[in-house]
Amino acid sequence: xSEKPRVGVFVCHCGINIGGYLDVPDVVKxxxxxxDVAYAEANLxxxxxxxxxxxxxxxxxxxxxxxxxxxxTPRTHxxxxxxxxxxxxxxxxxxxxxxxxDQCSWVHMHERNKATQxxxxxxxxxxxxxxxxxxxEEPEIDIQPIGMVIGGGVSGLTAALSLADQGFEVHLVxxxxxxxxxxxxxxxxxxxxxxxxxxxxxxxxxxKETPNITVHLKSTVTDVKxxxxxxxxxxxxxxxxxxxxxxxxxxxxxxxxxxxxxLYGYGEVEGVVTQLELEGLIxxxxxxxxxxxxxxxxxxxxxxxxxxxxxxxxxxAMKNATxxxxxxxxxxxxxxxxxxxxxxxxxxxxxxxxxxxxxKLVKYDIERPPVVTKGEKGPVVKVFGPLLGEELTIEADxxxxxxxxxxxxxxxxxxxxxxxxxxxxxxxLEAHVKxxxxxxxxxxxxxxxxxxSPKEVxxxxxxxxxxxxxxxxPMAKGRLKTAAITSVVDETKCSxxxxxxxxxxxxxxxxNERGLAQVTSAVCKGCGVCGASCPERAxxxxxxxxxxLEAQGLAAIKEA
Amino acid sequence: xxxxxPKIIGFLCNWCSYAGADLTGVSRIQYPTxxxxxxxxxxxxxxxxxxxxxxxxxxxxxxxTGCHIGDCHYIDGNLYAKxxxxxxxxxxxxxxxxxxRVMLEWVSASEGQxxxxxxxxxxxxxxxxxxxxxxxxxxxxxxxxxxxxxxEAYRLRALVGKEEKLxxxxxxxxxxxxQDELDRIMDEAVDKEYTRNRIKLLLKKPMSVxxxxxxxxxxxxxxxxxxxxxxxxxxxxxxxxRDHSPFYKTMEVA
Numbered sequence: 001x002s003e004k005p006r007v008g009v010f011v012c013h014c015g016i017n018i019g020g021y022l023d024v025p026d027v028v029k030x031x032x033x034x035x036d037v038a039y040a041e042a043n044l045x046x047x048x049x050x051x052x053x054x055x056x057x058x059x060x061x062x063x064x065x066x067x068x069x070x071x072x073t074p075r076t077h078x079x080x081x082x083x084x085x086x087x088x089x090x091x092x093x094x095x096x097x098x099x100x101x102d103q104c105s106w107v108h109m110h111e112r113n114k115a116t117q118x119x120x121x122x123x124x125x126x127x128x129x130x131x132x133x134x135x136x137e138e139p140e141i142d143i144q145p146i147g148m149v150i151g152g153g154v155s156g157l158t159a160a161l162s163l164a165d166q167g168f169e170v171h172l173v174x175x176x177x178x179x180x181x182x183x184x185x186x187x188x189x190x191x192x193x194x195x196x197x198x199x200x201x202x203x204x205x206x207x208k209e210t211p212n213i214t215v216h217l218k219s220t221v222t223d224v225k226x227x228x229x230x231x232x233x234x235x236x237x238x239x240x241x242x243x244x245x246x247x248x249x250x251x252x253x254x255x256x257x258x259x260x261x262x263l264y265g266y267g268e269v270e271g272v273v274t275q276l277e278l279e280g281l282i283x284x285x286x287x288x289x290x291x292x293x294x295x296x297x298x299x300x301x302x303x304x305x306x307x308x309x310x311x312x313x314x315x316x317a318m319k320n321a322t323x324x325x326x327x328x329x330x331x332x333x334x335x336x337x338x339x340x341x342x343x344x345x346x347x348x349x350x351x352x353x354x355x356x357x358x359x360k361l362v363k364y365d366i367e368r369p370p371v372v373t374k375g376e377k378g379p380v381v382k383v384f385g386p387l388l389g390e391e392l393t394i395e396a397d398x399x400x401x402x403x404x405x406x407x408x409x410x411x412x413x414x415x416x417x418x419x420x421x422x423x424x425x426x427x428x429l430e431a432h433v434k435x436x437x438x439x440x441x442x443x444x445x446x447x448x449x450x451x452x453s454p455k456e457v458x459x460x461x462x463x464x465x466x467x468x469x470x471x472x473x474p475m476a477k478g479r480l481k482t483a484a485i486t487s488v489v490d491e492t493k494c495s496x497x498x499x500x501x502x503x504x505x506x507x508x509x510x511x512n513e514r515g516l517a518q519v520t521s522a523v524c525k526g527c528g529v530c531g532a533s534c535p536e537r538a539x540x541x542x543x544x545x546x547x548x549l550e551a552q553g554l555a556a557i558k559e560a
Numbered sequence: 561x562x563x564x565x566p567k568i569i570g571f572l573c574n575w576c577s578y579a580g581a582d583l584t585g586v587s588r589i590q591y592p593t594x595x596x597x598x599x600x601x602x603x604x605x606x607x608x609x610x611x612x613x614x615x616x617x618x619x620x621x622x623x624x625t626g627c628h629i630g631d632c633h634y635i636d637g638n639l640y641a642k643x644x645x646x647x648x649x650x651x652x653x654x655x656x657x658x659x660x661r662v663m664l665e666w667v668s669a670s671e672g673q674x675x676x677x678x679x680x681x682x683x684x685x686x687x688x689x690x691x692x693x694x695x696x697x698x699x700x701x702x703x704x705x706x707x708x709x710x711x712e713a714y715r716l717r718a719l720v721g722k723e724e725k726l727x728x729x730x731x732x733x734x735x736x737x738x739q740d741e742l743d744r745i746m747d748e749a750v751d752k753e754y755t756r757n758r759i760k761l762l763l764k765k766p767m768s769v770x771x772x773x774x775x776x777x778x779x780x781x782x783x784x785x786x787x788x789x790x791x792x793x794x795x796x797x798x799x800x801x802r803d804h805s806p807f808y809k810t811m812e813v814a
Contacts (some may be wrong), residue, residue, distance in 0.1 A: 018810075046633050072601065073578075073582045075574070075579060075582060076577065082678070099582075099597070099599075101585065102581070102582040102584075102586060103581050103582065103584075103597055104583055104584030104585075104593075106582055106584075106585035106586070106588055107585050107588075107589065107590055107591055107676070108590065108591075108593050109588065109590060110590065111593055114593040115593060117593070118593045118596070118646075121596055122596065122597075125596060125598070233800075256603065329610075370647075416630075419633070419635070421669075424670065429777065435653050441575075485601060497718065499718060499721040502722075502725055503721060505635040505636055505637070507635055525634060526600050526601050527601050527602035527604060527605060527633075527634035527637045528600065528602055528604065528605030529602060529604035529605060529634065530641070531605070531607070531638045532604060532605050532606065532607035532644065533607075533640060533644075533717065533720065533721040534717065534721075535714045535715075535717040535718040535721060536714065537712060537717070541601075541605065544600055544601060544605065546607065546609075546610065549598060549600070549610055550610060550613060552598050553569050553598060553610060553613070553614045553619070554614070554617055556567065556596035556598075556614075556619070557567055557569070557614060557617050557618050557619050558617065
């Protein structure tokens, strides 16, 4: 852009989030004095439709060719403001942000003057960079219309079918020797007591009958290279490996069940089982004559080493308790709980129904948890009920532990392979809990089901369909624009030493016919390691050039 | 110096540390106001000439933060950040500045508290060191500019670029170098390249070998060796002979 820069600066109050802790009007006044700033204004919320409209109007009215927004973080809001620039006819790469909220007003809430000074500095730095910004073209890449779904449980099967229904070829990779996952082990599903096999068997059948789904049993994904549109993967089945080139990947690897070894007599006292084992016993008709049954909630969950709530266990216990009482009204059912979390629309009814049918609910305190010992004919449960104010002793025939879902052991390996994060509990972490709940931050990789967090079947089904439609977007388009933040080689400076080729983690740099380095923009992910290492300083990082970073830093040190 | 408010520049990688710094804000964890953040895509992007320039121009400290080793968004960019930082620290020391004025730390996107702790700790460290001498002491400023020039020139860049591979995969003959051997090679190269760039800067005004030797406190034989190399590179040339002693001058590049 050879024309003289005309920078517009928009300083956001963010309600009181910024305006309450630093002097926004003063920052605006200061911005007006900066070189090449043609216009500056304050907004209550720059990200509101009104704020965006004001940016667009100012671009037209003041003939702006660079835009700086001083507000929150580019990590969440840069695309929104770039969109406003584009709508007003500017290239999105002439936009720059100054982070005066997350990295200023929120971390300096008791130092108004210093925070205002810092905000001015950050605006000056952003303007200094903006003056040097240039419009960039975004490279386009082809998207391979083939999806991979990892995990053949209810989520993976649903996602695979949904992708196949959209017309894409799908590879479904399952580590076990059959499809279905945990639903194979369950008897009936809450809230409406649908038989698990009535859900899973038709799904498996449809997957098997769908010609564009290829099922790989006893297989694991052992290598993933490349990027959205062209993942070069490798799946291993026994001793054999199979290379597969796919456009998108959905992680539907599910969760595991905690083995509550050592908790409440499990593994020591006969007659202590888990809810999952109970489902199996009911399914196989092996429950026997167990009359007094005690269920213990949060067995291994909501404790220091596993602080999360497994969400499904309260409803699961209500459902199983009710079924057992319905089957034999002479049964005595107790549910020992810490807090009942039968959340949502129909699930509270489960709780009412259970109570109506005579299931006894006893609250216990984590400070004084139930104790299970071996009695003469079965397990004996002693529990102090803080609501009752006394200790109960229950001579039970069976104790059922509601153990939580836990992250799969393989999650860590897979997360490193796919370059996607896990949360502190070890489940897969989406890009943004509200803005991008089904995507990973890595383009082209999506998540659904209990791999993401403990959830029941209905939620898993909805998430699986959602993930499949997200994955369908780039594949249906066939082509995708990728960020223009890539490196570019100045051939007049390049000596062909090959340092950059060795450093590039994505094999985005090759030697051309003249023996000089050449970057494939669509493959370049924009880290800038090559440019920072080039012995001849022949590589420029678009949007983060040496000149831009230097101007930013010098502006931080000096006022002028 | 209790009212000394250091100017500190931080390079934060977009994916981990910048997100971590945002989380510090979202969590309303407070830290002092001295840091000015520059967002880069990867800590491996931080080319040593940039921090050296900022230090020469009066920054009291420069910190670089990136994803933890093994967690780099770009697979292994932070390994190169580490290599580059070690060059940076060496050059800062050569220039006569406290090497503790630069820092490299790993902060993940979930470590909001750690980010605040890292920043607070670094600000304290710089406060203890006091204002940068580069602003007052032209020798140190010149030293930092020479260090910047050395970091921009081929030899050190080529070495740092190859270091990781030389240690882990070996050279074209398959010979691997240990970290000790690499350190020795690096120390020697840094010493030579720094001195040569220092001479090159000094020779903007013509000087004799003797004059350079006195100015730099280096044996005149060593200075002469450097002059030979600098002439070979076409960086300096003979300017005139005064009282039988040759005066050299940096070549002006058009």
